[in-house]
Amino acid sequence: MILESNKVLEIIPQKAPFVMVDNLLQAEETELTSDFTIEKDNVLCENGAFSTPGLMENIAQTCAAGFGYLAQKNGAEPQVGFIGSITRMKAYKKPSIGETIITNIKVVTTFENITMVKGESFLGDEKLLECEMKIVIAG
């Protein structure tokens, strides 16, 4: 682990109860990994399971945590990003309350102020969701 959840909260713009990422496990220029445990009071849970929008938000917040961490490491302030689009999304399974998911992000390309990533979330070896996401950096 490279950044515990309390430090991640200092980097990402989201605040409780809309925080959908815990610890940052890895952050390279082209690859990020986080974990997230689904608590019973999570606002994006439905019928005891973390929803598909929740899994997509988790991917976005993993990007916020990872890119923010890398910015700080390079002596810059974390920048705020917005989801520009989500494509090629496939949802396979929803994790249940109490389970911990691992989310992996691969940077596909960066063009101007837009970064395209491929995000995948897993429960153990089982893939939960995958998608491509374009993140527009504000400012």
Add this chain to the structure above:
Amino acid sequence: MNREEIIAKTKEFLSEEFEVDSALILPENNLQETLDLDSLDYVDLVVVIEDSFGFKVTGEDFKDIVTFNDFFDLLENKFKK
């Protein structure tokens, strides 16, 4: 790869990625209007170019691109480098 081969390959991936009739990809036609590109779509264009030809194009490269002919010129010049 010569210019004709670049154009043929480009028509193929553009029509597939942006779901446009390859017959509309003519040198004199406007790239942005024909492919109906918004700013987010340019990222897809960058990715398919990189996947197809192995080089990356930047925002600066697109500055003077209006027609497909301009675009083919850009790709040909990048390919030569």
